[in-house]
Amino acid sequence: MRKATVDMARLAAMDTRAAALLLKGVRDATLRGGGSALAPRAEIRESWQRMLREGLDPDRDRRSGLLSAQELERRRCASPLAALLPVLREGLMPASGPGSDAVPHIMVVADAEGRVLWREGGSAVLRKADGHGFEPGADWTEATVGTNGLGTPLVTRRPVQVHSAEHFVSTHHSWTCAGAPITDPRDGKLLGAVDVSGPLATMHPATLMLVGSVARLAEAELRNQHFADLERLRTVAAPILCRVRGRALAVDANGWPAAVTGMPPVDRLPLPRSFRAGRVWLPSLGLCEVEPLPGGWLVRPVDEERPDPGTASRLVLDVSRPRRWSLEVSGAMGSWRQELSPRHAELLYVLALHREGRSASQLAADVFGDPTRTVTVRAEMSRVRRTLAGVLAHRPYRFREEVELEVARPADMRELLPHSTAPAVLASREAAAGEPARR
The missing domain is CATH 3.30.450.40 (GAF domain)
Structure with missing residues (x-):
């Protein structure tokens, strides 16, 4: 039978000394591996487990x-x-x-x-x-x-x-x-x-x-500061874009568009870490001519060089570090690296576990523990696929079969995506710890 966990509202209503003694009893019992009427809250328990693995002295x-x-x-x-x-x-x-x-x-x-x-x-x-x-x-x-x-x-x-x-x-x-x-x-x-x-x-x-x-x-x-910076960039770029023939856009240093001409509006443009002036291949636009602007860049796709879905041949999904996750894509047109948000790191890790693919309801169960949250999953996967053109397929969602995939995991799998409460991630952590996965 699962123990009740510490409740902060009830704790606040208690005498300060009594609350401290109660928590001390829970802590001492947990660190000794013994029994206690109450269990620590989930985020506290997981933090204590990290500290024990680090060898930190609690006293x-x-x-x-x-x-x-x-x-x-x-x-x-x-x-x-x-x-x-x-x-x-x-x-x-x-x-x-x-x-x-x-x-x-x-x-x-x-x-x-x-x-x-x-x-x-x-x-x-x-x-x-x-x-x-x-x-x-x-x-x-x-x-x-x-x-x-x-x-x-x-x-x-x-x-x-x-x-x-x-x-x-x-x-x-x-x-x-x-x-x-x-x-x-x-x-x-x-x-x-x-x-x-x-x-x-x-x-x-x-x-x-x-x-x-x-x-x-x-x-x-x-x-708000970002919007103001984009507005300044838009003011600078507008007269330049009026004279450009064909497709072009002005983006800031993080790839956010300030102005577009000759093409539909775009979401954030993933820029390689080594982004520079000259000819640069971008995963969502193909080969582009890049020029500096005050506060950003002028990007002009070279129309004869369209992005080829087959250019990506190798992927490295790096979830080995505690707070920085990324996907590195390599292929005939070079390589680029995209840093991932916590949610996108979870989704791509699940897809790496299931190369055969996952439906929206399966991903919702894997990430949220609720197979009905398909709308949220589809919205997130739409954002991921806009960034990773040619890497991901759908129906079901999956990494393309012809792409070689490597997953860089932490040395101690119990440190995998420590922010995550996704059932699929918890199962991976607990399998490494030799514990049954909690649902």
């Missing part, structure tokens, strides 16, 4: 060296998160302002590598954070400090709340935190995470929803 306060002042400042200046600080501050810090003792918590922002770049909040709470090594320049990844509200969302790509003894390392049990990842909507890359932390008494189950919502607002701000 030792582990810290890395801080970044130098010069390196910290360099990262702050280079990070797109710097422009989002006003949005994050307005959503997560009370009107009394940073540094006030009336502020019961701190806001912390880290980059994609888990390094703390900024923190703000009540001076008393900041002093307590110093005692945990929770300060600018610190490494707050799971591999260094265990399960926490910054490092764990960077792995799972989802908002996570970590309260008291849900922290893997015991020295953090007097702390509560809720964090969410921030992703760049222009290219899907992980930028970092934002976290709200404080002493146990500041815990509230709604904090996680608040932090997640503010992270989405920050991403929306990036999206």
Whole structure:
């Protein structure tokens, strides 16, 4: 019989000390492999399992060296998160302002590598954070400090709340935190995470929803900036496109179109990492002439060189790294590499497991655990196939038979796509761990 899991709402209603003792009992029983009336929440259990595989000591306060002042400042200046600080501050810090003792918590922002770049909040709470090594320049990844509200969302790509003894390392049990990842909507890359932390008494189950919502607002701000950049590029490109004969389009550095002439509107154009001026082969357009524009590129397809579905001969699906997944395509026209979103990495991994193909309902069951979610699957697969022209077939969805496919997996299959809750991915992980797959 499946155990009941820890419920954050019920936990928040309990006395702070009683809640901490309850979680400590769950943690101790789980780490010993013994029995407990309650099971840890799924994201916490999976994080603890990662820490045990890493060999992290649950009773030792582990810290890395801080970044130098010069390196910290360099990262702050280079990070797109710097422009989002006003949005994050307005959503997560009370009107009394940073540094006030009336502020019961701190806001912390880290980059994609888990390094703390900024923190703000009540001076008393900041002093307590110093005692945990929770300060600018610190490494707050799971591999260094265990399960926490910054490092764990960077792995799972989802908002996570970590309260008291849900922290893997015991020295953090007097702390509560809720964090969410921030992703760049222009290219899907992980930028970092934002976290709200404080002493146990500041815990509230709604904090996680608040932090997640503010992270989405920050991403929306990036999206608005992106639209403004595209509008500027469109203004520059419009008079040039008026003089172009044939097909042409202006795209930004991430492949998003700002203006098109002589051809139907297109979605984002996947650009090779080594994109440059001159003649370049693009998977969705074929051979193109490329010229630089302020803020982007002018791309003109060479009409006599149309894309050939048979040009792709070898694929490498790389899901070996924890936060970056890609598909590399090689063929007669050269090679190119497409980074994958978390959802597209899941879908392509499932198709790699089933070279014979999967129907929309089978993919819905594989990814969502619900065979009726075919509309969502078809929409996602339509996006994938627009990007990977000549690589994927449909009815059923599959990699083309004539293409050689290699899958680069993590050395420890239990680390496969750690963000994923897809049944097919869970089955692969649990097969590697020798456990029965949970449905």
